[in-house]
Amino acid sequence: MLFNSYIFVGVFLPLAFAGFCLAGRIGPRAAAGWLLAASLAFYGWWNPGFLLLLLASIAVNYTIAGLILRAGARPRLRDALLTAGIAGNLGALAWYKYLAAVLGFLRLHGIADVAFADPILPLGISFFTFTQLGYLLDCRHGALRDRHSLLHYALFVAFFPHLIAGPILHHRELIPQFERRAWRVDPQDIAVGSTIFLIGLLKKTLLADPISAPVAPGFAHPELLSLFPAWRVALSYSLQLYFDFSGYSDMAIGLARLFGLRFPVNFNAPYRSESVIEYWQRWHMTLTRWLMLYLYNPLALGITRRRAARGLGTGIEARRTLRGFIEMIAVPTVITIGLAGVWHGSALTFAAFGLLHAAYLCVNHAWRLWRPGPPSAARRARVGRVLLTYGCVLAGSVLFRAADLSGAMQLLAGMLGLHGVAVALPDARAATWGALDTLWLAGLYALVWFAPTTQQIMRAHAPALGRVIAGPFPRLQWQPTLGWAVVLGCAAVLGLLSIGGTGEFLYFQF
């Protein structure tokens, strides 16, 4: 079920909310139980068969978490249980997401010929798997002393606003909200939540979907794209991806808030980043946090400890040596971001995307270590840094979207003018690049670079977990006024009317 579908907006959400209101009067367990039932119905709507997979995943992980906590002072047993849990989770992920591609690769290169039908990818498997892996790791490393109740754990994993495309939640930010709350409906939460949801819906339907017209035909035939069409396709995709995914995240945050729950921020104007390091702190922030917490930090810590044990330096001076840089920065970065790329899918383009960003990050870290002086605060220098960062990200997004590596190279070659210079796209549906298209693109970039973000617009009402820095145009901060009600009422009409012609969210495929 899509958030931008009639069935969700017109049937599921009103029913889920009405049931929540009634159940909240009975008690917290009834409210949580209702939300869990609604979330399972939401997940099962697409393919009831995969509901069993989700339930099995929750049951197995909850059991393992309990066993790890009960193992107490027996570290070997805890490690064995954790290893079994990780293997089970990653095994399921590999089965559905990677095995067919790996076997296909082996078959193609004559290494092995094993027949395996590519299974249908269960929605959100990468998200609920990572959420639960984090829980298991925290159980093992002492971040959790007692297991939460099964109801709260299951709701933490399956709560429908984040279930299929994130944000990737940490138990510490959601389960305490389940435990503390009185589960009463608050008009303030409804006002704030519905506003955030509407902004997300508008991002998806009015910004992301219309800009996508040249993307599919362009990526289908990148070899035909000359300079301007190639740029148009790449820029359009970059904008589509941002508005689509950040719109989805806004909708998820808004939905959670309707039920009185706060999610973490997932996007913070990533295209305004002045470095690729900053970009990763602003784009899909909950994935970056997960990777840092459970992959990068343990890796970096392990390496640092090993170096310390060998009597090698671990401080800033040691990092400035080539060996120190490679061991303490490059290796954990390449492993972490490389895996972040592969997390998105089994295609080689995702691995290349991860490695490219890992390379960017290494260069960025090296520059920070060896640059001659502090970065200039001058406006021109900052603009230059934003544009350079965005250019790097744009090249990465071409790899991210292309059907294969050769297609990505073809499109990048087109952007460099190696296919000549022309205005027309190869597909008639995408037509030519006219003045209106240019204006539309410019308008979207103005939003991306200069407008306040959703969280900044809602800043006065604690829209999400974490601190939100004030944005530009303070007058655009939302308040429950008649003016905002009329504007958002009309925007709601636009958003709802656009539902008929919109498609799936890009991040559902992951």
Added chain:
Amino acid sequence: MSPRRYLAALGVAAIMGFALVWAWIAAMPMAYLDPEYPAWRAKLELLRRCDLGDVLVVGDSRAAVDVMPALLPVRATNLAVGGGEAIEAYAALSRALACPVPPRRVVISVDAAHFTQPDLFWERSVRFGFLGVADLGELGQIARQTGDASFAAPQLSDGLPAALRARLYAWRFPPLFFNSLMRGGVGLRWWRNRETYAAVLEARGQYFFGKDAGSSTVAVEGHMRAFRPLPVLDRYFDRMLALLAARGIQADFIAMPMNRTTREAVRPAVRDSFSRYLAGYAERYPGFHVLGPVMPDWPDRYFGDAFSHLNPPGAARLSAGFGRCLRARLAGNAAIDCVTGDLVD
């Protein structure tokens, strides 16, 4: 403002906005719907007026383009529509036959592909109001009888059940028309659509698609692997012929030409199966005649687009020949090729 009052104001603004948009969408389809809509609307208007003449043409887009009633020697009306199949043809005929003076002869022209797969059924036939809720109810029944749900209950991206979608289209439910509203600049298509509407009325239902000076693109028949009519379309074709037979109206099946490139790409088995299929009906219904080859071809220069729609010189040529054929048919002389107008030995 308290959150409660804010939410109430937001709700009122949304309801009022929605109502305004709905009123515009329902009342002014000519202002925003795509440029084919006025042609369909003109055909509905001809039907409403019962201004049909002696000969009625029903069928698909090739028939809609190729037969120019203004060039025919008898008063005729072209009710063929883009993507039209037996369902649309049956709907048009059943309404035409309810007129005080029904047509004397009906010409049916549907290409082979339009017996084998749905085309623009929901996007055109239903959305443009050519088929209503009652027509779709009937279709639902026939789909159940034949076990063929390819029209009645296709999985469309909106995820709506077919019965609900039919009603929403009939009510011009705004989300289903919003894309057109945006693409049409809310009301910027009004003037051009009015012109088209007047022109199609004037041309008694005929309108053009592509007007290129030739096309060598292989049309859909050239890509068909086999001719397997869908059960639901077969049933509607049968119903149409039964309806005409019951009213004693003669019906001729005349295939519109395809370009030569397509003809060369057509598999012989497809052509033979299509021919046998039509011959079977001609045997069953004595008033139904298949005139000429079922897949005639003309030089590529007469075609205006990739779908083997004739360009203006091609349509004029066909209509001249078709006119001679019609005159002969109405006079009881069958020895005329209806596509070329030449005498048949």
